[in-house]
Amino acid sequence: MRGEQDLVRTLRTAADQVEGLDLAGGVARRRRALRTRRRVGVALAAAAVVAIVGGTTVALSGGEQRAQPAEIVTPEVPKITPVEQLWPRAVVKMPAKKWKPVTGLSPTQVLLAANSAFEKAGQLGVYDSARGTTRVLGDIPSPKKKYYPQKFAVSSRYIAWYGETPQDDDPWADFWIMPREGGTARRVTEVTADVDAIGLTGDSLVWSVRGGGVYRVPLTGGKPSRVPGSDGLHLTAWPWANGRASKEPGANENRVVNLETGRSVDVPLPPQVQMTQCHAEWCVGVSGGRMIVQRVDGTGRKTLPVMFRPHGARWLLGDRYAMFGVYDETRRGLPIAVVYDLATGVTAGLGEKSEPWVSGSVMMGANSSAPSTTPSWDADVTYHRECGNGRCVVKTRGGGKQLTVVNLLAATR
Structure with a gap:
């Protein structure tokens, strides 16, 4: 039985392996290790993808552990409805060769980004699901070498x-x-800082830095200023920012602040919970090998089925959803991942596994600073494992022509 520290190490290893899958060995070798994981890891190709082979590669064991006490324990075999049946208007099919979804703009529009070079976004576009068309919005300038x-x-x-x-x-x-x-992109300002998130207000551009603290500058340019009351905070989506229990990777997000109103909530977390991630109203974390969800004030806490596991490094989608991987080696016909409605418990299945022991990959949205609303996957890809010399690896067949995108702005609640 694994302890909590072992679980945390496994999660961190999974996140590193995710980025390794996306960045490829050549790029990883030529970039400085820490900055590669933290910066280039969010370039266009990096979209929080996990491949699982029955606990051999990135699979997270610990399902045999007993969950920590919670207000509600959900059934071990949950009801999962395919997303195409649950929210048919939210499911979009679009070409996969050039564009990757970033996030939803409206119930019928999805913001897209395209590479100009390997893992370097060079163009923005929008997909209109009502018309079935893609329109180029403009080019992303590259003002420096290795930018x-x-x-x-x-x-x-x-x-x-x-x-x-x-x-x-x-x-x-x-x-x-x-x-x-x-239209034409315009540079607002530049800073000598280690930025980790960005947002927009009505008249300003805002960002946070890795050491904590939120800053703003008018959209017309000028001198940046620190947002009052933002010490130690990290932006999620304006006006919301989070405080963390420590500066360690994966530290619990344990404070939620509205930077417009100044309202601050200290998040009450159960003992031993780790890797907690929060947005305006909801938090998701791991305790005793189980996913738990709760409101930021501690109410509505649930321990989710053991088959729901972390999928990638970030789990929140939009303002009320989360995405989890699905793992159960004994059952066929399971989805690759699920979108879980934190408010209602309704669960939508994304894709379908090729084998019980082999999961697949679902992207969280390419480089959206706020929690993305557009998970996507290549439904034509099949994943299988090939074993030999005492180890197994995941291999793929097919795909590359079409993406299935879920625009959660069009989901009926």
Whole structure:
């Protein structure tokens, strides 16, 4: 039986292996290790994907552990409805060769990004599911050598992003905006800081840094200023920011703050919970090898079925959903992952496993700074394991032509 520390080490290893799958060995070797994991790991190709082979590679064991006490323990065999049946209007099919979904813009529009070079976003677009068309919004400039755009944010008027030169030792970032309807990108400002998230208000661009603290600058440019009351906080989606229990990777997010109103909530967490992630109203964490969910005030706490496991490094989707991997080697016909409605407990299945022991991959949304609303996968890919010399590896067949995208802005609740 694994202890809590073993579980945390496994989760961190899984996240590192996820990024290794996306970045490829050549790129990983030529970039400085820490900055690769933390910066280039969020480039366009990195989308929190996990491949699981029956506990051999990234599988998280610990299901035999007893869950910590919680208000509600859900059934061990949950009701999972295929997403195409549960939210048919939210399911979109789009070409997979060029574009990757970032997040939803509306119930019928999905923000897209395309690479100009390996794992380097160079263009933005929008897919209109009502018309079945893709429209180019504009190009993403590259003002420096070895420059990589990072995370994107959206408001009613603009799309914003920041870029970095992750191979350099000195922290630096610049910030850009583009009209939401498309056009020429404009640089707002640049800073000597280690940025980790970005957002937009009505008239300002905001961001947080890895050491904690949120800053803002007018969209017209000027001198950045620190947002009052933001010490130690990390932006999720404006006006929301989180505090963390420590600076260690995977530390519990244990405080939720509205930076517009100043309202701050200390999140009451059960003993031994780890890796907790929170947004405006909901939190998701791991305790005793089980996923738990609760409101930020501690109410509505549930221990989820043991078959639901972490999928990638981030689990929250939008303002009320989370995505989990599904693992049960004894059953066929299971989905690769599920979208779980934190408010109602309704569970939507994404994709279908090729074998009971082999999971697949679902992307969380390419580089959305706020929790993305567009998980996606290649339904034509099949995953299988090939074993020999005492080890097994995951191999794929087919795919590459079409993505299935779930636009949660169109989900009926």
